[in-house]
Amino acid sequence: MDPKRHSWDLTPAGARAVQEALAPEVVTENRFGSVRHVAGVDVGFPEGRTRAAIAVLRYPDLEPVDSAQVTLDTSFPYVPGLLSFRELPAVERALEKLREKPDLILCDGQGRAHPRRMGIACHLGVRTGYATIGVAKSRLCGTFEAPGRERGCRAPLYDGRERIGTVLRTRTGVKPLFISAGHRIDLETAVDFVLRCTPRYRLPETTRAAHRLASGLQSV
């Protein structure tokens, strides 16, 4: 029984059991080739339905090259720690529609910085095989000291004595982002990519492009 092919029809308790079964499948080292395209994933809930949007940008110039979006009926509530069970069904279908597959995906949410080390970035990576990074706007778990005020400043995020992520200042004077490894990448490399994807704003260009499609007014 391959844990990667679990059903989405689960109770919260069942979902947590799936996370524990999948956690050992996460690849912690860098296992991806040259990065020519990076993608941003974001999910919105217009009219209560679940809309996943993916934007593929060329790397490193970050010029848009492709995008896809899918809207499905919402089938799982928001439960802290179980975000992926609410968003991934739509995200995976949007990924399949892409013409230009990305080499690396930046997810809106945590990767390993999760109670069971199975945030949405890890979950998507393990299920699809894509290399992924978790880029969250706020903390789910872990403790940290405030990083310096300048862009590039960072501080380790710990869960007890275990390093689970990095609190990163992507723009001077703005709230930091919570970066963690998803799948097939290590934390240091993940932080490096996030900085290269944030040439102008707090959030990565990938995330901004996807966000615009997911919660945008255009329904195409």
Added chain:
DNA sequence: GCGACAG
């Protein structure tokens, strides 16, 4: 029992 809690 009392907080904390990605999006």
Added chain:
DNA sequence: ATCTTGTCGC
């Protein structure tokens, strides 16, 4: 995330 206007700051 979503419901919503004006407002403070660079």
